[in-house]
Structure formats: C-alpha cells, structure tokens
Amino acid sequence: MPQRNATLLDTLESVSGVSHIIYSYLLRDGRRPCRLVCKRLRTVIDGNITHVSIRLDQASAVEDSIERFARSSLRPNVLSLEGPHGSGRAEVASELSSALSAPSRKHFAALHAVRELRLHQVPAPLHLSMALAVNFRHLQNLSFAFCEVHHRSCEAWERMEQLSSLTLYFIQRRPVGTTAATAAPRLGGLQLIRGLTSLQLNDVEVDESSLAACTQLTRLECPNSFPGLAQLTQLQHVSLHTVGSLSTITELASLPHLARLELGSCVSTDQLGSSQRYLFPSLTYLEITSINASLLAALDCPQLQHLWFIIDFESDKCLCVDSVPSLHACVGSLLKHCGYVRLSCGPGVTLTEAMEALAPWQPSAAALSSSCDGMGLMLDGEKKISASHLELLPTGLQELSFMGCTLLPGALHPVATRLTQLKMLNLHDACQCSEEDLQLLASQSVQGRRLTVQFDSPSRKVFASSLQCLSDMAGQWGGRPGPRFQVF
Numbered sequence: 001m002p003q004r005n006a007t008l009l010d011t012l013e014s015v016s017g018v019s020h021i022i023y024s025y026l027l028r029d030g031r032r033p034c035r036l037v038c039k040r041l042r043t044v045i046d047g048n049i050t051h052v053s054i055r056l057d058q059a060s061a062v063e064d065s066i067e068r069f070a071r072s073s074l075r076p077n078v079l080s081l082e083g084p085h086g087s088g089r090a091e092v093a094s095e096l097s098s099a100l101s102a103p104s105r106k107h108f109a110a111l112h113a114v115r116e117l118r119l120h121q122v123p124a125p126l127h128l129s130m131a132l133a134v135n136f137r138h139l140q141n142l143s144f145a146f147c148e149v150h151h152r153s154c155e156a157w158e159r160m161e162q163l164s165s166l167t168l169y170f171i172q173r174r175p176v177g178t179t180a181a182t183a184a185p186r187l188g189g190l191q192l193i194r195g196l197t198s199l200q201l202n203d204v205e206v207d208e209s210s211l212a213a214c215t216q217l218t219r220l221e222c223p224n225s226f227p228g229l230a231q232l233t234q235l236q237h238v239s240l241h242t243v244g245s246l247s248t249i250t251e252l253a254s255l256p257h258l259a260r261l262e263l264g265s266c267v268s269t270d271q272l273g274s275s276q277r278y279l280f281p282s283l284t285y286l287e288i289t290s291i292n293a294s295l296l297a298a299l300d301c302p303q304l305q306h307l308w309f310i311i312d313f314e315s316d317k318c319l320c321v322d323s324v325p326s327l328h329a330c331v332g333s334l335l336k337h338c339g340y341v342r343l344s345c346g347p348g349v350t351l352t353e354a355m356e357a358l359a360p361w362q363p364s365a366a367a368l369s370s371s372c373d374g375m376g377l378m379l380d381g382e383k384k385i386s387a388s389h390l391e392l393l394p395t396g397l398q399e400l401s402f403m404g405c406t407l408l409p410g411a412l413h414p415v416a417t418r419l420t421q422l423k424m425l426n427l428h429d430a431c432q433c434s435e436e437d438l439q440l441l442a443s444q445s446v447q448g449r450r451l452t453v454q455f456d457s458p459s460r461k462v463f464a465s466s467l468q469c470l471s472d473m474a475g476q477w478g479g480r481p482g483p484r485f486q487v488f
Contacts, residue, residue: 051078056122058084059091063099070106075113083121089147093123100131107135116141129153133160143167149204154189164197166190171204190214202241221262230254243267249295253278262287266295280304286334290318292346296334297326306370307338311378318380321354322346328357339363339371340399344380351382355392362396373424374398379405390414401426402433412437416445425453435463442471442482449475451483461487 052074056062083092103111117132117139124132124144132142133156140162149171157163168187188207190196191214199214200221212228220232221239225248235255239262243249246267252258259282266288276298283301289310296319309319319341321327335341341361345354363375376399379385383406391414393400398421412433415425425441427433438453445451455464464485471482 049074049076051080052076053080053082055082056084056092056096059088059095062092062095066096066099066107070104070110072110075110077114078116078118079111079114080118080120081122083119083123083147085121089121089123090125093125093128096122097125097128097131100128100135103135111135112138114139116143118143118145119147120145121147123148124150124153126150126152126156129156133157136160138162141165141167143169143200144171145169148172149187151185151187152189154187154192154210158189158192158194160193162195163193164195165200166193166196166198167200168204169200169202200239218257224248225251233257236260238262240264246271249278249299253280256282258282260285260287263291264289266291272298286337288319290320292320292322293326293330294323297323297329299334301334304334304337305366307334307367308370309338309340309342311340311342318342318344318378320344320346321349321357324349324353324357327354331358331361335361336364337367339367339374340376340378342378342380342403345382351379351385351389352392355389359392359394361394374421376401376424378403378426378428381405384408385411387411387413391418393419396421398422399424399426401428402431404429405431407431407433407437409434409436412441416441418446420446422447423450423452425451426456427454428456438463438467438485439470442467442485443474445483447483449481449483453483453485455485455487457487 052069054065054069056065081096083089100107100111112135114136115138117136122144124147129150132139136142137160139160142157142160142163142165144167146169149168157166171187186205186207188210190199190206190210194216196214197217198219199211199217200219201223202221203223206222208226208228211222211226212231215232216234217232218234219237220235222241224240224242224244229248230251233256236257237260238252238255238258240248240252241264243263243266248267252261258280261280261283263286272294277300278298279300282303284303284305285308286299286301286304286306287308287310288296321343341358343354343358345351358377363371368374375394375396377393377397378401380403382389382402385402385405386408387410390411393414397419400415400419400422401424415422416437441451441453453464453467464487467485471485475481
C-alpha cells in the first residue's frame with residue numbers, strides 16, 4: 001500500500017490546475033491510507049482550490065464533515081453544501097445548524113474565508129439561517145435550490161453586511177402551521193439586506209411590497225412583473241419568465257439604466273396599436289423565448305448589439321409571425337443583431353408570405369460571431385413545405401432545421417443545389433421527408449462533406465446508414481465526398 005500511495009501521489013503532483021474538490025464520505029477502514037495520500041497532496045492543491053463541495057447525505061455524518069473541513073487548510077472562495085436526494089433533509093439541516101452553533105477558531109477561520117455559499121436540497125429553517133449569518137460574516141453570494149426556506153430568513157441574513165447577491169430557485173416555503181389560515185407565508189424582509197444588488201427568484205413566492213422596496217437592486221430575475229417594478233430605477237439586468245400584459249413592457253421601458261433584458265413567454269399582442277412603440281434607450285442585449293412579430297417590431301432599441309432567441313423543443317417557443325409587415329420591419333432592424341431564428345406562422349399568415357418577408361435577413365458580423373453555428377433558421381410545425389418555399393430562404397444559411405414539419409416531394413432540391421454555405425440540416429420531431437429528396441442530398445449536394453444531416457428518430461438509423469453508403473459511393477465516383485448522415 002505505501003508504494004501504491006507513493007505512485008498515486010507522484011501522478012497527482014504532476015497534475016496542475018486543480019481548482020475544485022468534492023468531499024463525499026470515507027469508509028472507516030479507508031481513512032488512514034486516504035489521509036496519507038491527502039497529507040502530501042494538500043501541499044500541491046491547497047493554493048489552487050477555489051471551490052469545495054461537501055455532500056451531506058446522512059445527518060449522522062454532518063458534524064464530522066464540517067469538522068474535517070474546518071481542520072483542513074482549504075480556504076475556498078466558494079462552498080457548496082448538498083443534502084440528500086430523498087428523505088432526511090430536515091435532519092441534515094438540524095445537524096448542520098447544531099454543528100455551526102458553537103464554532104471553534106478553526107471553524108471561523110475556514111468559514112470566514114468563504115465568499116459564496118450554495119445550499120442544494122438543504123432546508124433553511126430559521127435557526128439554520130441565523131447560524132449561517134453568524135458563521136459566514138464575509139459572505140457576498142448566497143443561494144438556495146430545491147429546499148424549504150423560512151419566511152423570516154431575511155431577518156437573519158441582514159447580519160451578513162457584505163451580502164450582495166441572493167439566489168432562490170425552486171423554494172418550498174416552510175409553513176408556520178398546518179391550518180389554512182396560517183400556512184404558506186410569503187418570504188419577506190428582502191429590503192433588510194441593505195447591500196443586496198442582485199436577486200434571482202425562480203418558483204418562490206415573495207412579499208411583493210418587500211421586493212418593491214429593494215430600490216438598490218441592479219439585477220433582478222423573477223417569474224413575472226409585480227406592483228412597484230418601475231420603482232427599481234437602478235436595474236441594469238432584468239429577467240422575467242412570463243410577461244402577462246403590455247403594461248409590463250411599459251414598466252420595463254421606463255427603467256433608465258436597463259442594458260440587458262431577458263424575457264420568457266410574452267403576452268399576445270391583440271391589443272397592440274399599429275403605431276405603438278416602446279423605447280429602450282440603453283438596452284444592448286435582448287433575450288427572448290417566445291414573442292409575436294408585432295410586439296418585437298414595436299420594441300425600439302437604438303443601442304442593441306445582441307438579440308438572442310432561446311431555442312428549446314416546445315412548439316410555442318419561437319418567433320410567431322402574426323403580421324407580415326411586422327416581420328419585414330424586424331428584418332430591417334432588430335433581427336440584424338440575431339444569428340438564429342425559430343419561426344412559425346400565426347393564423348392568417350402563409351409560409352410563402354413569411355419567407356418573402358424574411359428573405360432579406362442578413363445578421364451582422366457581431367451576431368454571427370456570437371452564434372455557435374453561424375446563421376441559422378428553424379421552421380416549426382409547417383405541414384406543407386415545398387421547394388418554392390425553400391427557394392426564398394435567406395442566403396448564407398449555415399444551419400437549417402425543421403421541427404415537426406412535412407416536406408413535400410422535391411422540397412429539398414433548393415437545399416441540395418442553392419444553399420452553398422449550409423453545414424447542418426436537422427430533421428426534428430418526426431419530420432416527414434421523401435426518401436428521394438434525401439438520396440438527392442446524398443448524391444448531388446453542392447456542399448459535399450461540409451454538410452451534416454441529422455435525424456432524431458432511432459427508427460431511421462438503418463435508413464441513415466444506407467444514405468451514408470450512397471454518399472460515400474457518390475464521393476468515390478465523383479471524387480468529392482458527400483454529406484454525413486447521423487441519428488442522434
């Protein structure tokens with residue numbers, strides 16, 4: 001064993017750049033040889049460790065885990081505490097609070113060095129929140145995820161004088177009692193944390209008056225708008241998961257320093273006036289999950305540098321063309337700052353009209369540099385796509401995707417002969433496409449080996465293999481390798 005330890009240490013000492021170490025648990029019989037390894041290893045990695053994660057799977061091991069961390073010479077900036085995935089979380093929180101209730105000098109030295117504390121699946125009853133405030137005096141960032149947080153916890157966190165960032169994700173609030181009258185109080189007292197400048201809330205209910213009183217915030221993420229949003233005039237970065245009314249857009253546009261805006265699903269724009277405009281004078285970055293073209297066209301962002309659409313596989317997450325003139329206006333303005341668009345046609349709008357309006361679209365060099373795969377377009381849910389539609393595609397496309405679409409026979413002919421810069425063709429969500437069109441791509445595409453065709457249906461794996469064989473044979477005959485066909 002000593003020789004094996006020495007060999008392991010020699011290997012570890014030759015590896016540089018270690019910055020993150022994870023504690024799990026040590027078996028009783030394995031502690032001594034592990035300590036022999038760690039004693040020498042510590043001299044190699046201590047100066048580089050910036051993030052330590054401690055797994056607290058069992059309540060009985062919490063005190064020992066915290067004690068071992070305190071005795072070590074590790075002084076990370078970031079400390080993560082992760083509770084059990086199943087039952088026993090309340091017991092872990094209780095033991096953690098007990099372990100921190102009477103800290104030693106070693107505890108203070110280790111915990112005072114932490115600047116960011118992350119708790120995952122570790123509930124925060126009030127006594128634990130108070131213990132954290134006592135032991136992590138110099139904390140700047142605090143985050144909780146997938147756990148319960150007592151509604152008066154902010155009263156304890158007020159003592160963290162340097163706390164500037166608070167993140168609460170998927171929080172189940174601890175009820176005061178079991179009756180309907182006393183259950184589920186909202187998290188309050190946020191304004192008590194005087195140095196708070198960044199607040200991120202996801203699936204957690206807070207006292208809206210408390211939130212509106214946080215006038216020093218420069219960054220805010222929350223599910224939707226609330227009374228008093230316009231009072232937070234120092235905001236520079238805002239994320240709203242849902243925009244429920246046009247009045248929210250008006251409130252956002254009133255924020256004088258807003259430079260970065262991230263919006264989830266935006267409201268239907270049935271009531272939007274044809275001449276209505278929303279001026280965002282300082283906005284440089286706009287990120288959107290889904291929006292109608294008429295609302296996007298109404299956003300006046302003279303300083304915009306980047307427009308980003310969040311692409312996922314939900315059918316309603318896209319740029320919906322509810323107005324052809326609005327899409328045409330977007331192409332000449334905001335879409336110049338966007339390298340990838342997911343498009344669907346709303347009621348009363350034909351695909352031909354949408355493609356004609358989109359045809360002049362050409363992203364700026366800055367937009368293309370920020371896009372992973374260059375200029376890209378996804379068409380969503382169209383059931384009769386023909387070659388005449390794809391003849392209208394903007395020039396310079398490098399990625400083309402179809403989500404749940406039906407391509408008529410011959411539809412891919414323009415793809416094979418016209419889109420010379422195309423690198424990726426994706427057929428998502430059981431897209432229907434004729435075998436003859438795919439064989440045309442395999443044998444005659446102008447892109448050659450630069451083009452990759454992807455299917456997301458395992459049932460097409462055999463067909464993809466046969467297409468690859470055809471592509472390879474065409475390459476041998478013509479002296480130019482054909483596209484690659486993949487199933488993912």
